[in-house]
Amino acid sequence: MNSGAVLLLETVHFSAEKHRNQRRKDAEQTPYINHPVGVARILSHEGGRAALLHDTMEDTDTSPAELEAKFGPIVARIVWEVTDDKSLPKQERKRQQVEHAPHCSHQAKLVKLADKLYNLRDLNRCTPVGWSAERVQDYFVWACEVVKGLRGTNAALEEKLEGLFRQRGVQL
Ligand SMILES: Nc1nc2c(ncn2[C@@H]2O[C@H](COP(=O)(O)OP(=O)(O)O)[C@@H](OP(=O)(O)OP(=O)(O)O)[C@H]2O)c(=O)[nH]1
DSSP states (O other): OOHHHHHHHHHHHHHHHHTTTOBOSSTTOOBTTHHHHHHHHHHOOOSOOHHHHTTHHHHSSOOHHHHHHHHOHHHHHHHHHTOOOTTSOHHHHHHHHHHHGGGSOHHHHHHHHHHHHHHHHHHHHOOOTTOOHHHHHHHHHHHHHHHHTTTTSOHHHHHHHHHHHHHTTOOO
């Protein structure tokens, strides 16, 4: 990822953290971050995009065709690669992530590493509602199995992940 894309992500992350608890004034109480992201999008259509879009196919009504039409086939392909099939039982989905990780493209592997790093840091920051300590630990153990299949993609990200796993007694 080039330095411009890194800076863009740092900026989006900073803004999202600052706006974490704010909502727009609409009836649906849209998260406030939608607004600055939308404004930035109007100003510039540049930047590393697949990471920003990585959960759109998995968690929203976004189709591969929609992403391809808007962002081109390369971005659409990366997002498709990191998208779980939500129609499958959870255990099978999790198993497939471990199995598929080594076969992803380099860009998709980077998105997956960053996704796991964010989620693991988030678990250290606060426990999701309803999650037991055992479920948190299981997530670390499973994430480590996925990351094992992504090794050799980005040393800095992998080092940070390894540190988080080590803190939990999980060996990468
Ligand atoms: N740590 C954390 N995770 C949260 C939070 N809110 C939503 N998530 C999401 O929950 C997912 C992990 O929860 P699980 O119960 O293991 O998986 P599931 O949602 O796919 O069934 C991750 O989705 P994912 O992007 O599909 O990642 P992954 O399951 O592929 O790692 C993560 O992004 C939160 O407050 N903290």
